[in-house]
Amino acid sequence: MSLVYLVLQDNDNARYLVDGITHDNPHAVVQHQPAMIRIEAEGRLEIRRDTMEERLGRAWDVQEMLLDVITIGGNVDEDDDAFVLEWKN
Amino acid sequence: MSIEIKTNTVAPIRQTFSHIRRRFGDKPASRYQEASYDVAATINFHYRPQWQPDKLLNDVTRTCLVMRDWYAVSDPRQYYYGTYVQTRARMQETTEHEYAFCEKRDLLGRLSDEQRARILRALVPLRHAELGANTNNSGIAADGCATTVVQMHIYTAMDRLGIAQYLSRIGLLLDGGGTAALEQGKRLWLDDPVWQGLRRYVEDSFVVKDWFELTLAQNLVSDGLLFPLMYQKFDETLSAEGAGDVGMLTEFMRQWYAESSRWVDAMVKTVAAESESNRLQIEAWVEYWLARALEAQAPLAEISAGGAAFASVHQDFLARLNKLGLNIQ
Amino acid sequence: MTANKKKLGLKDKYRYLTRDLDWEPSYQDKKDIFPHEDFEGIKITDWDKWEDPFRLTMDSYWKYQAEKEKKLYAILDAFAQNNGQQTISDARYVNALKLFLGGISPCEYQAFQGFARVGRQFSGAGARVACQMQAIDELRHVQTQVHAMSHYNKHFNGLHDFAHMHDRVWFLSVPKSFFDDARTAGPFEFLTAISFSFEYVLTNLLFVPFMSGAAYNGDMATVTFGFSAQSDEARHMTLGLEVIKFMLEQHEDNVPIIQGWIDKWFWRGNRLLSLVGMMMDYMLPNKVMSWAEAWEVYFEEAGGALFKDLERYGIRPPKYVEQCPIAKQHVSHQAWATFYQYSQATNFHTWMPSDEEMDWLSAKYPETFDQYYRERFTFWREQQEKGERFYNNTLPQLCQVCQIPTIFTEPDDATQLSHRSHVHEGERYHFCSDGCCDIFKNQPEKYVQAWLPVHQIYQGNCGGSDVESVVRDYYNINIGEDNFEYLGSPEHQRWLEWKGLNPAVAPLPKAS
Numbered sequence: 001m002s003l004v005y006l007v008l009q010d011n012d013n014a015r016y017l018v019d020g021i022t023h024d025n026p027h028a029v030v031q032h033q034p035a036m037i038r039i040e041a042e043g044r045l046e047i048r049r050d051t052m053e054e055r056l057g058r059a060w061d062v063q064e065m066l067l068d069v070i071t072i073g074g075n076v077d078e079d080d081d082a083f084v085l086e087w088k089n
Numbered sequence: 090m091s092i093e094i095k096t097n098t099v100a101p102i103r104q105t106f107s108h109i110r111r112r113f114g115d116k117p118a119s120r121y122q123e124a125s126y127d128v129a130a131t132i133n134f135h136y137r138p139q140w141q142p143d144k145l146l147n148d149v150t151r152t153c154l155v156m157r158d159w160y161a162v163s164d165p166r167q168y169y170y171g172t173y174v175q176t177r178a179r180m181q182e183t184t185e186h187e188y189a190f191c192e193k194r195d196l197l198g199r200l201s202d203e204q205r206a207r208i209l210r211a212l213v214p215l216r217h218a219e220l221g222a223n224t225n226n227s228g229i230a231a232d233g234c235a236t237t238v239v240q241m242h243i244y245t246a247m248d249r250l251g252i253a254q255y256l257s258r259i260g261l262l263l264d265g266g267g268t269a270a271l272e273q274g275k276r277l278w279l280d281d282p283v284w285q286g287l288r289r290y291v292e293d294s295f296v297v298k299d300w301f302e303l304t305l306a307q308n309l310v311s312d313g314l315l316f317p318l319m320y321q322k323f324d325e326t327l328s329a330e331g332a333g334d335v336g337m338l339t340e341f342m343r344q345w346y347a348e349s350s351r352w353v354d355a356m357v358k359t360v361a362a363e364s365e366s367n368r369l370q371i372e373a374w375v376e377y378w379l380a381r382a383l384e385a386q387a388p389l390a391e392i393s394a395g396g397a398a399f400a401s402v403h404q405d406f407l408a409r410l411n412k413l414g415l416n417i418q
Numbered sequence: 419m420t421a422n423k424k425k426l427g428l429k430d431k432y433r434y435l436t437r438d439l440d441w442e443p444s445y446q447d448k449k450d451i452f453p454h455e456d457f458e459g460i461k462i463t464d465w466d467k468w469e470d471p472f473r474l475t476m477d478s479y480w481k482y483q484a485e486k487e488k489k490l491y492a493i494l495d496a497f498a499q500n501n502g503q504q505t506i507s508d509a510r511y512v513n514a515l516k517l518f519l520g521g522i523s524p525c526e527y528q529a530f531q532g533f534a535r536v537g538r539q540f541s542g543a544g545a546r547v548a549c550q551m552q553a554i555d556e557l558r559h560v561q562t563q564v565h566a567m568s569h570y571n572k573h574f575n576g577l578h579d580f581a582h583m584h585d586r587v588w589f590l591s592v593p594k595s596f597f598d599d600a601r602t603a604g605p606f607e608f609l610t611a612i613s614f615s616f617e618y619v620l621t622n623l624l625f626v627p628f629m630s631g632a633a634y635n636g637d638m639a640t641v642t643f644g645f646s647a648q649s650d651e652a653r654h655m656t657l658g659l660e661v662i663k664f665m666l667e668q669h670e671d672n673v674p675i676i677q678g679w680i681d682k683w684f685w686r687g688n689r690l691l692s693l694v695g696m697m698m699d700y701m702l703p704n705k706v707m708s709w710a711e712a713w714e715v716y717f718e719e720a721g722g723a724l725f726k727d728l729e730r731y732g733i734r735p736p737k738y739v740e741q742c743p744i745a746k747q748h749v750s751h752q753a754w755a756t757f758y759q760y761s762q763a764t765n766f767h768t769w770m771p772s773d774e775e776m777d778w779l780s781a782k783y784p785e786t787f788d789q790y791y792r793e794r795f796t797f798w799r800e801q802q803e804k805g806e807r808f809y810n811n812t813l814p815q816l817c818q819v820c821q822i823p824t825i826f827t828e829p830d831d832a833t834q835l836s837h838r839s840h841v842h843e844g845e846r847y848h849f850c851s852d853g854c855c856d857i858f859k860n861q862p863e864k865y866v867q868a869w870l871p872v873h874q875i876y877q878g879n880c881g882g883s884d885v886e887s888v889v890r891d892y893y894n895i896n897i898g899e900d901n902f903e904y905l906g907s908p909e910h911q912r913w914l915e916w917k918g919l920n921p922a923v924a925p926l927p928k929a930s
Contacts, residue, residue: 002722002723002726002727003719003720003723004723005720007626009645009649033630033706034630034631034633034634034706035629035630035633035641036626036630036633061478063472063474063478063482064482066472066474066482066649066652066653067482067485067486067649070625070626070645070648070649070651070652071622071648071652071655072652072655072656073720073723075659075727076471076472076659078428078472078473079427079428079429080427080428087726087727088727088730099504099573099916101572101573102572102574102575102912103578104572105568106564106568106571106577106579106580107579107582107894108579108581108582118568120568123564123565123568124560124561124564124565127582128523128524128527128560128564128581129581130524130527130528130585130594131585132585132586133585133586133591133594133869134598134869135591135594135595135598135602135867135868135869136595136599136602136864136865136867136868137602137867138601138602139457139602139603139604139864140454140457140602140604146601146602147531169561170487170554170557170558170561171487171491171558171562171565174480174483174484174487174558175487175488177476177480177484178480178484178485179484180480181477181480182481184477216439217439217440217441219439220440223547224538224546225538227534227537227538227546227550227553228534228535228539230534230553231531231534231535231537231538239531239534240557243530243534243550243553243554243557244554246534246537246550246554247476247479247550247551247554250436250476250547250550251475251476251477251480253439254436254475254476254477257434257435257438257439261426265424266424266425267424268426268434271438275438279441279442279444288445289445292443292444292445292446292451293445295443295446295450296446296450296451
């Protein structure tokens with residue numbers, strides 16, 4: 001299975017994102033590098049709106065992740081409830 | 090007693106980039122200047138465009154108008170990307186608030202059936218014309234050469250997409266969140282005789298090759314009549330009928346037009362003042378497109394603010410042209 | 419009052435707010451409205467199958483982008499006000515920024531122009547709008563880069579005339595010709611070149627490890643614009659992948675055309691990135707990862723997954739990709755050795771690595787550095803210590819396609835320079851590799867047009883007849899300030915003063 005990945009700027013928003021992502025994707029691996037955080041996972045990785053809203057205690061739009069993301073690898077599928085990265089094979 | 094501050098080691102060795110110094114002198118430059126002047130390539134292009142082998146990649150002859158220096162055209166708003174998006178972000182925040190308020194209180198529900206039908210017929214099909222404006226301005230951003238000129242056009246292209254999206258949201262609101270009004274609006278755009286003049290104007294503008302002619306046809310002439318007619322005069326008509334709430338949904342367009350016509354005027358004025366031949370060519374183009382726009386938009390006046398309002402828009406527009414140094418009757 | 423509130427999901431809503439704005443024209447022929455769409459042979463049967471990469475409406479775009487800009491400019495202001503240039507790891511670092519501003523930023527501008535054009539030319543409104551959004555993003559990138567570098571320009575040499583230099587200086591024709599090549603191609607090839615091959619497959623190599631390196635070297639201004647720009651890149655990469663899948667799904671006849679473009683643009687991008695390899699291995703005083711390691715993570719791993727995913731369309735990995743595992747052990751050293759020799763003609767300084775840095779290179783490149791490069795670099799350093807800093811005054815031969823001097827070695831023999839040539843219409847053309855030679859053979863009528871800087875100097879098209887006057891008068895390189903060796907340069911001396919150290923007494927090494 002191929003790795004999908006997501007790299008975030010190392011800032012306060014990222015802490016919530018990393019927390020939410022590791023909760024929903026137990027197979028994800030988090031690496032801290034200078035100024036950035038890389039999260040990779042086999043096959044699939046998702047960021048869920050409900051998980052983020054629970055952590056932040058407010059309404060959270062999936063597109064807010066665009067503020068902090070540095071790069072991604074994988075096919076993107078985005079709707080109101082989740083941002084999904086996936087390799088289809 | 091004086092305090093001696095040791096600053097010699099941090100004193101800058103130059104104030105700005107060399108190309109900015111050559112234009113504006115050796116002094117600290119504004120962010121607008123550093124972002125907008127002489128960044129585009131001008132010489133030593135490697136290959137001819139496969140899609141237009143008779144021109145260079147960046148080629149000033151994509152318009153027949155001649156400027157010694159296209160950077161003579163500058164933006165009175167001094168927008169570079171950062172100031173542009175921050176201004177629009179503030180505008181959208183207010184607009185979002187208005188749309189949310191309108192939706193929450195169901196203000197459009199207070200319209201009579203006739204008013205609702207008239208608003209649908211007059212405003213919703215405009216979203217297609219806005220996509221046309223978006224497409225044209227992206228093309229101009231690609232064809233022009235000086236950054237001061239092309240960046241105004243790409244910002245405008247995105248603005249027009251934004252306006253098309255606000256108009257679409259009016260359509261959604263008219264149908265309580267459904268798409269029936271949008272579908273009906275599109276049928277009107279395609280088939281209703283009152284819309285065919287404007288649709289023909291837009292489609293004809295798509296095949297204009299000279300980018301300066303295109304910016305005149307789109308940003309000066311067509312918009313110069315259509316925005317005052319549909320967003321000012323028609324808004325006044327609705328207000329007079331007690332349907333002024335719709336104005337909350339078109340405030341963005343009014344504000345945008347007031348701001349945007351400033352750069353259009355500055356550009357046309359500068360280019361027309363460059364030479365007699367530029368001015369004559371601009372007058373010929375404006376004359377041609379003005380006659381067509383008047384014909385195209387007259388039926389739209391009939392379904393919105395009325396012929397008298399359109400006549401006054403026309404008069405105001407002629408006065409605007411004269412202020413730009415153009416002699417158009 | 420409307421009884422039931424109908425709510426559209428994100429995907430449907432976005433469709434109504436973008437491609438549904440479009441209509442079938444009837445007053446003009448579609449072919450006249452979109453005249454560039456057919457000549458490349460790509461067959462599009464149904465634009466409705468286009469998948470929007472990110473569903474960002476303009477109001478959200480303005481909102482998010484304004485927030486990013488606000489953050490970015492607050493940091494740039496703070497950086498300038500606090501004289502952040504004094505707290506970077508070492509002044510040698512700034513030379514990477516000189517290469518960046520002259521080599522990359524004007525290409526961001528070219529990307530803006532190219533996307534504005536395809537944002538006009540596709541007949542599918544969904545694709546047009548996605549391209550326009552990238553166009554304005556690219557304009558953002560060039561402008562934020564210029565603004566971030568503006569403060570460095572006030573305190574360092576070599577940055578002062580970047581756009582003028584981009585149009586003229588010999589090594590800057592490498593990135594310039596790359597983007598000229600893409601922009602002069604048709605709209606579908608442009609997207610394959612820039613959105614897919616460059617953005618999706620290769621830009622991570624430029625932005626992610628290099629920017630992380632900038633952070634590690636105390637350069638807050640650069641890391642901030644770099645990461646901020648890269649956050650747009652996530653959208654751009656998605657566009658790159660969607661456009662490739664879309665073209666492949668539209669018609670089977672598209673597959674071989676696209677495969678050809680992927681082969682070409684992978685190779686062109688790979689060559690271009692040699693410059694980035696050198697920036698990472700030699701120009702960052704504090705090192706994060708080696709070029710070879712970055713290549714492994716961001717190309718071999720990520721690209722491997724990508725090409726596995728594309729297999730189902732009949733796409734194979736790019737031609738000559740098998741040469742890269744060997745080349746990644748060499749290119750940065752070969753590029754640095756070249757720039758070291760030609761520092762008299764560059765707007766940035768070069769130097770030989772210290773013992774400690776050479777040890778790092780040995781550790782990162784156990785199979786190549788000691789064996790092929792250490793001895794030469796040590797010799798050059800010894801020469802320099804004797805006051806005989808080496809400069810090569812013979813103009814190099816450039817590859818007709820990538821325009822890099824023919825400095826690379828054979829994939830199977832690191833002691834042998836790789837050189838290919840081909841005769842076209844009675845004239846012999848020279849190449850650095852089979853990859854570049856193939857590109858030429860597929861489109862000779864295009865590549866014979868290349869504005870090759872060395873040829874142009876010989877033909878007298880760059881002002882003077884001698885290198886020094888070309889460098890001074892045609893390139894606008896300030897001799898003795900912008901160019902030559904770093905050690906002992908005015909910039910080095912100023913740095914020592916900032917740090918309260920004795921200015922170096924060593925005179926500027928002379929050209930041999």
